[in-house]
Amino acid sequence: MTAGVRSVIVQPLILRDRALGVLTMSRVGDDAEPFGAEDLALLQGFAAHAATAIENARLYEEATRYAQRLRALEEVNRLVSSSLEPDEVLANLARAIAQFFDAAFVSVWGLDETTGRLRRALTHGDAGVASQLHQELSPGEGAVGWVVEHREPILWTDVATDPRIIDAPALVRAGFASFTAYPIAIGERVLGAFAVHRTTSWAATPETASLMGSLAAQAAVALENARLYSETTRRLTQTRALLEVAEILNSTLDARQLLKRLAIKVAQVCGVDRCSIERWEGDRVVPLMSQFADGRKMRDMWDQFLTVADRPLREVVVNARAIETRRPVIVEDASDPALTPPDWVDAFGLKAYMTVPMVRQDEVIGVVTLDYCERARPFAPWQVDLASAVVGQIALALENTRLYAEAQERLRETTTLLAVGRVLSQPDAGGDVMRRVAAEVARAFGADMVGAYLLADRKERLVAVGGYHVPKDLLRFFAERPIVLDHFPWLRESWNAGRAVCSGDVVNDPRFDRGWVENLPAHSVLFVPTLAHGQPVGGLFLVWWHTGRVFEPAEIRLVEGVAAQVGLAMENADLARQTQAKLAETQTLLSVSRALSSTLDVQALLRHFLKAVATTLGADCVGAWLVQEDGEWMEPVAGYHIPPDRLDAFRRFRFSLLKHAFYAEAARTKRPVFTSDATNDSRLPAAVREDGRHRTQLFVPVIVKDRMIAAFAAVWWERAREFSDDEIALIEAIATQAGVALENGRLFEENRQRLEELSVLHDLSRAVTGQLDRGAIVEAVRRHVARVLDARNMMVILRDAERDELEIVLRLTDGVDDPREPRRYPLGDIGLMSVVLATNRPLRTDDYAAACMRHGVEPIEDSASLGQWLGVPMTAGEQVLGVIALRGGARPFGEPDERLLLNIAHLAALALRSVRLYEERTRAYGELAAAQDQLVRTEKLRALGEMASGVAHDFNNLLASVL
Numbered sequence: 008m009t010a011g012v013r014s015v016i017v018q019p020l021i022l023r024d025r026a027l028g029v030l031t032m033s034r035v036g037d038d039a040e041p042f043g044a045e046d047l048a049l050l051q052g053f054a055a056h057a058a059t060a061i062e063n064a065r066l067y068e069e070a071t072r073y074a075q076r077l078r079a080l081e082e083v084n085r086l087v088s089s090s091l092e093p094d095e096v097l098a099n100l101a102r103a104i105a106q107f108f109d110a111a112f113v114s115v116w117g118l119d120e121t122t123g124r125l126r127r128a129l130t131h132g133d134a135g136v137a138s139q140l141h142q143e144l145s146p147g148e149g150a151v152g153w154v155v156e157h158r159e160p161i162l163w164t165d166v167a168t169d170p171r172i173i174d175a176p177a178l179v180r181a182g183f184a185s186f187t188a189y190p191i192a193i194g195e196r197v198l199g200a201f202a203v204h205r206t207t208s209w210a211a212t213p214e215t216a217s218l219m220g221s222l223a224a225q226a227a228v229a230l231e232n233a234r235l236y237s238e239t240t241r242r243l244t245q246t247r248a249l250l251e252v253a254e255i256l257n258s259t260l261d262a263r264q265l266l267k268r269l270a271i272k273v274a275q276v277c278g279v280d281r282c283s284i285e286r287w288e289g290d291r292v293v294p295l296m297s298q299f300a301d302g303r304k305m306r307d308m309w310d311q312f313l314t315v316a317d318r319p320l321r322e323v324v325v326n327a328r329a330i331e332t333r334r335p336v337i338v339e340d341a342s343d344p345a346l347t348p349p350d351w352v353d354a355f356g357l358k359a360y361m362t363v364p365m366v367r368q369d370e371v372i373g374v375v376t377l378d379y380c381e382r383a384r385p386f387a388p389w390q391v392d393l394a395s396a397v398v399g400q401i402a403l404a405l406e407n408t409r410l411y412a413e414a415q416e417r418l419r420e421t422t423t424l425l426a427v428g429r430v431l432s433q434p435d436a437g438g439d440v441m442r443r444v445a446a447e448v449a450r451a452f453g454a455d456m457v458g459a460y461l462l463a464d465r466k467e468r469l470v471a472v473g474g475y476h477v478p479k480d481l482l483r484f485f486a487e488r489p490i491v492l493d494h495f496p497w498l499r500e501s502w503n504a505g506r507a508v509c510s511g512d513v514v515n516d517p518r519f520d521r522g523w524v525e526n527l528p529a530h531s532v533l534f535v536p537t538l539a540h541g542q543p544v545g546g547l548f549l550v551w552w553h554t555g556r557v558f559e560p561a562e563i564r565l566v567e568g569v570a571a572q573v574g575l576a577m578e579n580a581d582l583a584r585q586t587q588a589k590l591a592e593t594q595t596l597l598s599v600s601r602a603l604s605s606t607l608d609v610q611a612l613l614r615h616f617l618k619a620v621a622t623t624l625g626a627d628c629v630g631a632w633l634v635q636e637d638g639e640w641m642e643p644v645a646g647y648h649i650p651p652d653r654l655d656a657f658r659r660f661r662f663s664l665l666k667h668a669f670y671a672e673a674a675r676t677k678r679p680v681f682t683s684d685a686t687n688d689s690r691l692p693a694a695v696r697e698d699g700r701h702r703t704q705l706f707v708p709v710i711v712k713d714r715m716i717a718a719f720a721a722v723w724w725e726r727a728r729e730f731s732d733d734e735i736a737l738i739e740a741i742a743t744q745a746g747v748a749l750e751n752g753r754l755f756e757e758n759r760q761r762l763e764e765l766s767v768l769h770d771l772s773r774a775v776t777g778q779l780d781r782g783a784i785v786e787a788v789r790r791h792v793a794r795v796l797d798a799r800n801m802m803v804i805l806r807d808a809e810r811d812e813l814e815i816v817l818r819l820t821d822g823v824d825d826p827r828e829p830r831r832y833p834l835g836d837i838g839l840m841s842v843v844l845a846t847n848r849p850l851r852t853d854d855y856a857a858a859c860m861r862h863g864v865e866p867i868e869d870s871a872s873l874g875q876w877l878g879v880p881m882t883a884g885e886q887v888l889g890v891i892a893l894r895g896g897a898r899p900f901g902e903p904d905e906r907l908l909l910n911i912a913h914l915a916a917l918a919l920r921s922v923r924l925y926e927e928r929t930r931a932y933g934e935l936a937a938a939q940d941q942l943v944r945t946e947k948l949r950a951l952g953e954m955a956s957g958v959a960h961d962f963n964n965l966l967a968s969v970l
Contacts, residue, residue: 016042018050020058027061030054100226101131104201107222112136112183112204116144116151118197125155125199132204139177149173151188154200160189160223162216163209182206189219193227201226244389265408266296269401274300277394279361279377283312286365286373286405290320295373295405311354323348329364330371335395336362337386341378358383363394365402375401422451441473445547448569449475452533452562454549458485459573461545467492469546484526494520498534502543507535507563507570512554531556535566537574544574595623595737617647617719620741624705624734626721630657633717639665641718656698664715667692673708674715679735681705683727703728709742764907767791771911775918779925784918785817788891792911796904797896798822800873804832804840805881805889805919813837813844813889820869838867840878840890847887849879849909851900870894879909881916888916888923 014034020027032050034040097115105113112132116125125144130137141149147156150171154161161171166178166186178186183204191198201223266284274282283297297312299305321327324346325336341347341357351357360378364371375398377390445457456476460469469490477485492499497518501508510516514529533549533556547570598619617629628648632641641662649657664674669690673680682688685704686696695704703723708715719742730738774787785803792798803817813832818825834841842862843850852858855876859866870876873895881889891912893900 014039014041016047016050018047018054020054020061022058022062027058030057096229097129098131100201100229101129104203104222104226105131108187108203108205108209110203110205112181114140114151114202114204115199116155116202117199118146118155125152128199133181136177136181139181140174150186151200151202154188154190155197158190158192158197160216160219161187162219163187165208166204178204185209187219189223191223191227193224193231198227198231244393265404267298269404270296270298271300271302273375273394273397273401274298274377277377277390277397279390280380281355281378283376283378284373284401284405285315285376287320287371292318292320293373308355315351318348325362326374329362329374333364333366333369333371335364335391337391338362339385340383356380359385361386361391361394363398365398365405367402367406372402372405442475444573445473445475448547448549448566451569452549452566453551454533455530455552456550458548458550459545460490460548462543463489472545481527488523488526490523491520494523501534502536502546505536505538505543507533507567509533509556509558509563511556511558514554528552529554533558533562533566535570537570539574546570547573595619595741613645614647616741617645620719620721620738621647623737623741624721626705627701627724629719629721631717631719632662634664634715639663641670644717653699660694660699662692662695670706670718673706673718677708677710677713677715679705679707679730679738681728681730683729702726705730705738707738707742711743760903763795764903764910767795767907768910768914771914775914778918779922781816781919781922784915784922788911788915789817789819792891792893792908795907796893796900798893800870800894800896802840802892802894803889803915804837804892806834806844806887807831813840816889838864838870839876840892843878843880843890843892844887847880847882849877849905851875851877851905853899855894875899877905877908879905879912881912881919883913883916883920886920888919891915 016032018030018032020030030050030053032042032046034042101113101115104110104115113130114127114137115129115131117128118125123146125146125148127137127140127142144152146152150161150164150169150173153171161169163185164172164187166172166175166184169175169186172178172186181204183206185205185208186202187209188200188202190200270282270284274280279300281297281299284295286293286295292315294313294315297309321330325338328336337359338346338361339359341352341359347357347360355378358379358381360376363375363377365373365375375394377386377394441459445459448454449457456478457474458471458477459473461472462468463470469492471485471489474482474485490498492502495518497508509532510518511531512529513519513527513532514524516524529552531551531554535547535549536543537545537547547566549566613631617631620626621629626648628646628650630646630649631644633644634640635642641664643658643660646654646657662670664670667690669680669682669688669692672690681704682691683703685691685701688696691704699722701722701724703726705721705728707719707721709717709719771787771791774791775784778784778787788803789798789801792801799819799822801817801819802815804813804815806812807814810831811834813834815830815832818827834844838859839850839852839855839862841864850858853875855870855874856866858876870892875896875898876892876894877900878890878892880887881891891908893904893908
């Protein structure tokens with residue numbers, strides 16, 4: 008009205024029933040005429056044309072914009088296809104997406120197939136903003152994680168309000184209000200996603216969504232192609248590197264030259280500054296090689312590298328992790344003392360390093376360390392893969408080199424041992440044998456001199472018996488100067504242990520006797536004892552006329568092997584002598600055995616026996632005595648080569664095992680005693696010393712079952728006789744052979760039966776110990792009883808104290824479980840088992856029915872027909888828990904059967920009592936818990952009553968004041 012408008016006509020712009028806008032006409036002025044029907048018709052015509060024109064303009068604008076998007080999409084395709092380098096592809100992709108959406112900030116995310124996490128691979132835009140955002144996400148975490156997990160896009164959502172965006176505050180501060188994300192996938196595999204941030208919103212139309220899908224598909228193909236190209240290039244590089252390493256590995260078996268070239272090449276192909284190789288032998292570290300990629304030498308660092316063996320292997324954290332994971336361990340910051348020993352950082356200049364375990368047959372045999380010492384740099388995945396592949400070949404090469412070195416060492420050992428063996432196998436040429444042995448040892452070890460020593464009679468000194476290349480001016484010294492073991496404590500320790508010992512500087516070694524070494528020039532020495540029959544009998548000294556000789560473990564092993572061979576030759580000679588002696592003893596024992604088994608006549612048996620003793624010992628005469636019933640006096644029963652003039656005195660001679668000291672000693676110790684001066688030995692009875700004069704007497708007790716039952720005495724009239732341990736042992740064997748022969752058969756059977764019984768008891772004890780299931784215990788009893796007794800008809804009953812009844816828990820009939828009723832009986836109503844329960848004593852019989860009648864109990868029908876019966880109580884302390892009964896059987900039950908079954912019953916009772924105690928305790932705990940619950944409820948009700956009473960009292964007080 009203020010504008011002077013007096014007439015207005017409005018016509019809507021409609022096209023295909025869709026309103027596009029309005030068309031307005033107006034007339035101004037006081038004299039303006041109102042609009043008429045003609046004006047309205049004209050306006051409607053204009054409106055129809057205007058609606059068509061507006062729609063055409065809109066369609067043209069959309070087509071133009073869509074064509075621009077297509078051209079942009081074509082540009083994206085050109086950009087992402089212009090390179091196969093992954094980083095360049097990602098940069099082109101981010102730039103194209105930013106250009107496509109006119110966005111200031113774009114992130115491209117990649118999905119790590121190894122860790123399953125999303126990592127921000129590249130950012131197009133402000134780096135300061137990127138530093139404030141998450142760099143890693145899990146699928147489902149944040150908006151990008153949601154897109155990857157659901158494989159659905161988020162189209163232009165509000166940054167401030169969408170809860171899926173976890174970096175919303177930082178994005179809002181940067182001025183970004185709108186966000187979209189789209190998954191990048193190829194087939195069923197998600198490669199990642201891209202995220203776009205704009206300061207203003209963007210219209211989400213179907214065409215836009217379709218173009219974004221096309222963009223994501225092109226990005227996926229481009230990324231996959233770049234990945235495949237990168238992987239192919241990397242594989243090709245790795246293959247070339249592996250071929251170069253393999254060429255080095257196959258070039259030589261010389262360990263040092265091999266490792267030096269190998270370390271340099273590995274450092275070069277893996278792109279690091281240095282490569283170090285260590286081998287592990289048990290818990291010991293053996294430094295093998297350390298080389299820079301450029302081959303430069305640094306002596307100080309090499310000396311430091313050799314000292315890494317001083318540190319315990321598992322004390323280094325990366326070593327422990329490598330052993331545990333069998334995978335490379337990467338330390339990107341070597342200055343962290345939790346991972347790297349600080350002295351290593353100072354000594355080697357470590358900045359970052361990777362430790363790769365060398366695994367052989369699932370065992371870590373060492374590590375290869377690749378490090379950066381110029382500046383810290385991260386290790387790329389291709390470096391890890393390449394290092395792992397190369398180290399696998401190094402492990403195989405080291406193993407082959409080790410086997411080659413071992414083969415060479417074994418060849419050397421074999422050659423040396425064969426040479427020594429040839430010397431020892433030649434006919435003995437006196438002391439020349441040891442000289443020839445010394446010569447072979449000197450040649451094998453490159454020693455300047457070798458001396459062979461033997462232990463003197465008193466086992467306190469070593470005396471020289473042979474040598475090789477002994478200097479002439481020292482020959483007399485070694486020949487006349489024995490080695491006193493007490494002056495060399497370390498030598499005695501080696502001697503007692505039977506192990507080699509060495510010194511690289513004898514003159515300055517405080518372990519050596521000063522009086523010995525001051526007469527010798529400076530030298531290194533290796534000593535190894537020679538053993539015979541497990542005992543040291545001599546030794547070999549290997550001498551080098553210079554100091555600082557290093558003795559390798561292989562050398563120590565070889566020299567010990569040579570010493571063992573020398574000792575073995577001595578031992579073989581001793582064994583040959585012992586064999587002859589044992590053969591003679593065996594023949595003696597065989598003759599005695601034939602004599603003892605030739606007759607049952609006591610006198611004839613003793614005569615044969617005494618003749619064998621006299622022949623074996625070369626005695627002048629031998630007599631035998633028997634122990635009388637009183638256990639004190641000995642009565643003569645037989646003699647061999649007794650002089651006729653002394654025969655009557657021999658027959659009358661009785662002596663006491665208590666009063667006469669000589670014979671009492673033998674009875675007490677149960678060992679032979681002898682005297683080489685019988686005439687003056689006060690231990691002998693006076694009658695023997697005066698009437699039966701002789702020089703030597705050997706008295707031997709005959710022991711059977713640790714009881715002296717007889718004895719014999721050998722006498723030498725004029726000769727003083729000493730007896731070795733072997734002779735005493737032989738005489739003892741002869742003396743006991745007769746008793747042993749009689750007892751062997753009986754003892755064998757008894758021992759076999761006892762062993763089986765003990766085995767059953769042991770197995771049953773193990774089966775029931777800790778078992779809290781009654782059924783399992785009963786089954787174990789059944790199974791183990793069946794091993795030693797006829798258990799085809801077996802019953803086990805238990806006493807139910809609460810119900811005052813007997814329960815049958817096991818009933819076997821002809822080896823089959825019999826489930827028939829009744830299973831419970833009143834006390835005193837179950838045949839002979841009632842008697843066993845009442846008396847707490849075992850009971851066995853050959854006539855079950857007659858025994859029931861005898862004890863006044865009613866027989867059980869099934870048991871009455873079986874005849875034999877054996878029942879034992881299961882007793883734990885003073886309490887009878889039940890009865891185990893065996894019925895029938897191929898033979899009557901004997902006392903051993905009763906004793907065995909009683910022991911089994913005791914074990915079963917103890918186990919069953921444990922079950923019962925466990926059940927009672929469980930029940931008691933349950934009752935206690937119920938009582939506690941009841942008490943709590945009672946207390947709650949009491950407290951509630953007190954509260955109600957208090958409330959009522961307060962109300963009464965209020966009402967009283969009102970009234």
